Amino acid sequence: MRRGPWWAFLLHRLSGVALAVFLPVHFLVLGLAVERAALDRVLDWTDNPWVKLAEAGLVVLLALHLTGGLRVLLLEFGRWSDRQQSRIAVAGGLALLAGFGFLAAAFA
Amino acid sequence: MKEAWLFAAQRVSAMVLAPLVLLHLGTVLYAVRGGLSADEILARTEGSLFWGAVYGLFVLAAAVHAPIGLRAVLGEWCRWRGAGLDIAMALFGLVLLALGLRAVAAVL
Amino acid sequence: MIERLDRDILILGSGGAGLFAALHAYRADPALDIAVAAKGLLGKSGCTRMVQGGYNVALAPGDSVERHFMDTIEGGAWINHQQLAWTLVEGAVARIRELEDEIGCYFDRNPDGSIHQKAFAGQTFDRTVHKGDLTGIEIVNRLMEQVWARAVTRLEEHRAAALIPSRDGSRLAGVLLIDIRTGALRFVRAKAVLLATGGGPTMYRYHTPSGDKTCDGMAMALEAGLALRDMEMVQFHPTGLYAGPGTRMTGTVLEEGLRGAGGHLLGGDGTRFMERYDDRLERATRDIVSRAMASEMRAGNVTENGGLYISMAHLGPESVAARFKGMVERCRDCGFDLAGGLVEVVPTAHYMMGGVAFEPDTTTALPGLYAAGEDTGGVHGANRLGGNGVANSTVYGGVAGDRMAADAARERAFPDPDEAVLEAAAARCLALFDRPPGDLAGIRERLSDLMWDEVGILRSAASLERAEAGLADLAAEVEAAGTPGGPAFNLAWHDRLNLESLVTVSRAIAAAARAREDSRGAHYREDFPETGDLAATRYTAVRLANGAFAAASEPVAFTHVSPGESLLAEPSPTPASPL
Amino acid sequence: MKRARPRLVKTGYDGPVMAMLEVEIWRGEGGGGAWRRYAVPHEANQTVLDVVTHVQRHIDPSLAYRFACRVGMCGSCAMTVNGRPRWTCRTHVSQAARKGRVRIGPLRNLPVIRDLAVDMAPFFEKWRDAGARFVPSGEPPEEPVRPDEPERRAADAGIECINCAVCYAACDSVAWNPDYPGPAVLNRLWTLANDRRDGDRDGHLDAAGAGCHLCRSHQECADACPTGLNPTAAIAGLKREVFRRALGGRTREGRQ
Numbered sequence A: 001m002r003r004g005p006w007w008a009f010l011l012h013r014l015s016g017v018a019l020a021v022f023l024p025v026h027f028l029v030l031g032l033a034v035e036r037a038a039l040d041r042v043l044d045w046t047d048n049p050w051v052k053l054a055e056a057g058l059v060v061l062l063a064l065h066l067t068g069g070l071r072v073l074l075l076e077f078g079r080w081s082d083r084q085q086s087r088i089a090v091a092g093g094l095a096l097l098a099g100f101g102f103l104a105a106a107f108a
Numbered sequence B: 001m002k003e004a005w006l007f008a009a010q011r012v013s014a015m016v017l018a019p020l021v022l023l024h025l026g027t028v029l030y031a032v033r034g035g036l037s038a039d040e041i042l043a044r045t046e047g048s049l050f051w052g053a054v055y056g057l058f059v060l061a062a063a064v065h066a067p068i069g070l071r072a073v074l075g076e077w078c079r080w081r082g083a084g085l086d087i088a089m090a091l092f093g094l095v096l097l098a099l100g101l102r103a104v105a106a107v108l
Numbered sequence C: 001m002i003e004r005l006d007r008d009i010l011i012l013g014s015g016g017a018g019l020f021a022a023l024h025a026y027r028a029d030p031a032l033d034i035a036v037a038a039k040g041l042l043g044k045s046g047c048t049r050m051v052q053g054g055y056n057v058a059l060a061p062g063d064s065v066e067r068h069f070m071d072t073i074e075g076g077a078w079i080n081h082q083q084l085a086w087t088l089v090e091g092a093v094a095r096i097r098e099l100e101d102e103i104g105c106y107f108d109r110n111p112d113g114s115i116h117q118k119a120f121a122g123q124t125f126d127r128t129v130h131k132g133d134l135t136g137i138e139i140v141n142r143l144m145e146q147v148w149a150r151a152v153t154r155l156e157e158h159r160a161a162a163l164i165p166s167r168d169g170s171r172l173a174g175v176l177l178i179d180i181r182t183g184a185l186r187f188v189r190a191k192a193v194l195l196a197t198g199g200g201p202t203m204y205r206y207h208t209p210s211g212d213k214t215c216d217g218m219a220m221a222l223e224a225g226l227a228l229r230d231m232e233m234v235q236f237h238p239t240g241l242y243a244g245p246g247t248r249m250t251g252t253v254l255e256e257g258l259r260g261a262g263g264h265l266l267g268g269d270g271t272r273f274m275e276r277y278d279d280r281l282e283r284a285t286r287d288i289v290s291r292a293m294a295s296e297m298r299a300g301n302v303t304e305n306g307g308l309y310i311s312m313a314h315l316g317p318e319s320v321a322a323r324f325k326g327m328v329e330r331c332r333d334c335g336f337d338l339a340g341g342l343v344e345v346v347p348t349a350h351y352m353m354g355g356v357a358f359e360p361d362t363t364t365a366l367p368g369l370y371a372a373g374e375d376t377g378g379v380h381g382a383n384r385l386g387g388n389g390v391a392n393s394t395v396y397g398g399v400a401g402d403r404m405a406a407d408a409a410r411e412r413a414f415p416d417p418d419e420a421v422l423e424a425a426a427a428r429c430l431a432l433f434d435r436p437p438g439d440l441a442g443i444r445e446r447l448s449d450l451m452w453d454e455v456g457i458l459r460s461a462a463s464l465e466r467a468e469a470g471l472a473d474l475a476a477e478v479e480a481a482g483t484p485g486g487p488a489f490n491l492a493w494h495d496r497l498n499l500e501s502l503v504t505v506s507r508a509i510a511a512a513a514r515a516r517e518d519s520r521g522a523h524y525r526e527d528f529p530e531t532g533d534l535a536a537t538r539y540t541a542v543r544l545a546n547g548a549f550a551a552a553s554e555p556v557a558f559t560h561v562s563p564g565e566s567l568l569a570e571p572s573p574t575p576a577s578p579l
Numbered sequence D: 001m002k003r004a005r006p007r008l009v010k011t012g013y014d015g016p017v018m019a020m021l022e023v024e025i026w027r028g029e030g031g032g033g034a035w036r037r038y039a040v041p042h043e044a045n046q047t048v049l050d051v052v053t054h055v056q057r058h059i060d061p062s063l064a065y066r067f068a069c070r071v072g073m074c075g076s077c078a079m080t081v082n083g084r085p086r087w088t089c090r091t092h093v094s095q096a097a098r099k100g101r102v103r104i105g106p107l108r109n110l111p112v113i114r115d116l117a118v119d120m121a122p123f124f125e126k127w128r129d130a131g132a133r134f135v136p137s138g139e140p141p142e143e144p145v146r147p148d149e150p151e152r153r154a155a156d157a158g159i160e161c162i163n164c165a166v167c168y169a170a171c172d173s174v175a176w177n178p179d180y181p182g183p184a185v186l187n188r189l190w191t192l193a194n195d196r197r198d199g200d201r202d203g204h205l206d207a208a209g210a211g212c213h214l215c216r217s218h219q220e221c222a223d224a225c226p227t228g229l230n231p232t233a234a235i236a237g238l239k240r241e242v243f244r245r246a247l248g249g250r251t252r253e254g255r256q
């Protein structure tokens, strides 16, 4: 019986947690990879499909979390009025669209 | 008042992260679309004060933002509360900071 | 097993009267142990919460307590206890300031920032303070927050079942309560007890008050030998929502303002009928409109379901929807379109002007027992002005708190109860589990039909005689009815006890109605349609002795003003409000 | 003359008019219990409270539930209806029933006393402990407050709360955080923070600061509030104010 905003929250939270898990790994791998070898090795590394997928996933997560985060920030710091609700919805929709844009682009 | 401070820190860091992430996503999108190779990216970031600042700030903000967020999730979903959680999250933040700065240093 | 508890002050009821009494007693002496017992949740039961219109008080320049007093006396058709009415109008001024400045009620304002006062029901000045049309919620929520914050024992979902005298019978010793949740019996010994259970004419087929109000306080007072004053005076509100017999929504009140704004009442034939009764049409006073509606209903000019219609659409559905948002929503929730269509209505029993005879300092004939609010009689006389009800409960609740604190502080020891009476009262409650279950739903229906038809808006000697006979039968049927199940949270048990109170008080109403052989205010005798000589005005007093209800009447003392006189230099202009 | 007829607004339920409703009601004391089925005649204009009343009066007298005003003013009758917290006295069966079925349980996030009656004390204890009540300022009486002042409007927007705890039951943050005071309390603190007559507005903000951040903006409260209040907006106001203060801003919004 959940309504829209709750799912937005859940998505935001899950993406946040996922980011919190993956971002350190990303940093670690990136740091290691660059440190260890020359540029061509890095090229090889980014050619690895698994790495590609993980990097794309990170982009998607960032897009999703960004969307949800903007929703929260708008909700909390935007001025409330009756029309605010719909503006938030519109902003959310646009951000989501952008997110899917990235997503499509990432896999293109 | 601790909660109020953590809240403020998380929202401020989120506001910092938002444009940075947008910028990053934009670059990634552009890169993927334009078929930039990893070395081209690295070539751009290497020695760039601008990109150094961008990613440095990103890492700093994320290291503030993520542990506070994770702390909420662990408190609510895993019933982990109190000093132990706070210490763990502080450590998590430090680790994130260290790994992130190392990665930034590597690509610079 | 009866659990025991001692409290300096025990307050029965958590409406405006009960909560105010608690706050005042606490303020007067925080060392006192105070308990508030309510049949429902603290502040969430009773009718003070349901006040929509607002609170009458003479605040504005041009108005005066004298004018408010005269309106109250004239509205009450001169049978008011004048000192009680005076205490009301005078006390309201201080009380409204207290509500606004200390309790925190945030009443609506004029554009200049001063408190707004609107026109309401038959008054010569716009003096009704309000918060939108949910004034009661604002008042009780704020009172409730203040009481929660103080060291006051909350006995929530505790039903007062009997007043227990002291061993020597000279005073009240305490009250036997039933903890509704556990079913435990609890005797609270107290130096001072306030009766503030809020009456409530819920024995009528259509009624407005909250479901927890079943005249328990009045019934207990009768049992304790006290006199009830003006019991024939039951106010009917003309526009109760009629949504069919199967819903509790039926009988709930549709705002007076609908008629004031120009709403039309239609008979089953779809035509306006008020033109046959009064020049003011739908804007005539509550009693006149209710009587006209009762006559139409009796003549059979009714809807398929047996009600009448209110129509607002000619005022423009948008404008109606905007002006009466709450009412439109409420009707929509039961499937009616108030703004654009027709809504079925019936007159509905709203308020009891009568109640326990008491003094301006809230003491009663039984030492140790105090009374305030809708449980009491004499303040409003034959008709209550809209807006004087909540003023009554808050003004006298506060007076009671002060007075009880002073008296309880003086009292050294707790009075010892008459154990035999206490045992008997407890046994009476528990005996119901040993009797075969009765047809409670059937009894309730027969009671509400009987009261509606015979002791309702139109009465006569013949109808009242039928009522008395019918009520005696019902009393016997209730007495024989037991309840199934155990004591814990057993609503059937309480329903059964409610019916007992309702039948007892119904009999008092019928007796008083028979004794008053003239028509005035809310009381209309078809066999005595004229109002008697005002100068010889008498009030009724009903007592219960040896199982019989005896109604007597006493002359009203015109202590402040006599019929034909006025406290005002100039005569009252015509009412500012059309109602 | 054509007979005027009341117009029944058709809502979701479109079964036959005198159909039976399939009702499931939670029965049990304290923690335990089970759903029990009842068949209740479906009538026009029937509310969920009427369904419960019918079961108690005509089928199973031992059923425990609570109500008082029956018109949406007292906030005593809230229950969980087909998964959503609602005021039952103002919820038309056709709004709530799905395919002629209604499942009625006690309100969430509060201890069950028995069947459909919950103990509301924890809800009010949080209200009390947050100091959510007016504090007299000792200023001259009846301070003039113009109705169009922004603060008055902000206070008015949240003042008509009937403390029914529907929002409290709808909110996951309440379920997840024992320290969270819940939407209704915070909504009240926001009206007090905007009440120019109050003597301790900063104290109310401090109290809010101790809990308002535990709101995760689920907006279930605003969605569920039967009187149409928006606790999410009120809480956002508190968060903003507390944020401002945490960052060293000394002024309140709208007050210099």
Ligand SMILES: Cc1cc2nc3c(=O)[nH]c(=O)nc-3n(C[C@H](O)[C@H](O)[C@H](O)COP(=O)(O)OP(=O)(O)OC[C@H]3O[C@@H](n4cnc5c(N)ncnc54)[C@H](O)[C@@H]3O)c2cc1C
Pocket (backbone or CB within 6 Å): C012, C013, C014, C015, C016, C017, C018, C037, C038, C039, C040, C043, C045, C046, C047, C048, C049, C050, C051, C052, C053, C054, C055, C056, C158, C159, C160, C161, C196, C197, C198, C199, C208, C209, C210, C212, C213, C214, C216, C217, C253, C350, C351, C372, C373, C374, C375, C386, C387, C388, C389, C390, C391, C393
């Ligand atoms: C729909 C409606 C609208 C109204 N509008 C207005 C208006 O606009 N202006 C106005 O002035 N008046 C109005 N009134 C009248 C007004 O509400 C009452 O006059 C007044 O509030 C009564 O206050 P009270 O404290 O005496 O009783 P209540 O507020 O009714 O409280 C009674 C209390 O006693 C408790 N109780 C009952 N029986 C027992 C028992 N056996 N044991 C323990 N506790 C018990 C109840 O649970 C409740 O807590 C309205 C009434 C109704 C029903």
Ligand code: HEM
Pocket (backbone or CB within 6 Å): A012, A013, A016, A017, A019, A020, A023, A062, A065, A066, A068, A069, A070, A072, A073, B010, B011, B014, B015, B017, B018, B021, B062, B065, B066, B068, B069, B070, B072, B073, D215, D216, D217
């Ligand atoms: C893109 C910029 C970002 C914005 C605008 C943003 C915004 C937010 C906001 C407003 C919250 C609070 C949600 C709440 O309490 O209701 C939040 C929570 C969180 N964020 Fe971010 N964030 C961003 C980036 C990140 C990054 C990079 C990470 C990971 C490293 C992250 C991890 C988290 C986590 C774990 C939470 C907790 C989720 C919750 O409590 O529901 N965020 N974010």
Ligand code: SF4
Pocket (backbone or CB within 6 Å): D075, D160, D161, D162, D163, D164, D165, D166, D167, D168, D183, D184, D187, D224, D225, D226, D227, D228, D229, D231
């Ligand atoms: S905010 Fe709404 S849902 Fe919550 S208690 Fe108040 S009226 Fe009920």
Ligand code: F3S
Pocket (backbone or CB within 6 Å): D170, D171, D172, D173, D174, D182, D183, D214, D215, D216, D217, D218, D219, D220, D221, D222, D231, D232, D235
């Ligand atoms: S549902 Fe709960 S999380 Fe916040 S917005 Fe409402 S209080």
Ligand code: FES
Pocket (backbone or CB within 6 Å): D067, D068, D069, D070, D071, D072, D073, D074, D075, D076, D077, D078, D087, D088, D089, D090
């Ligand atoms: S019974 Fe009062 S709100 Fe439903």
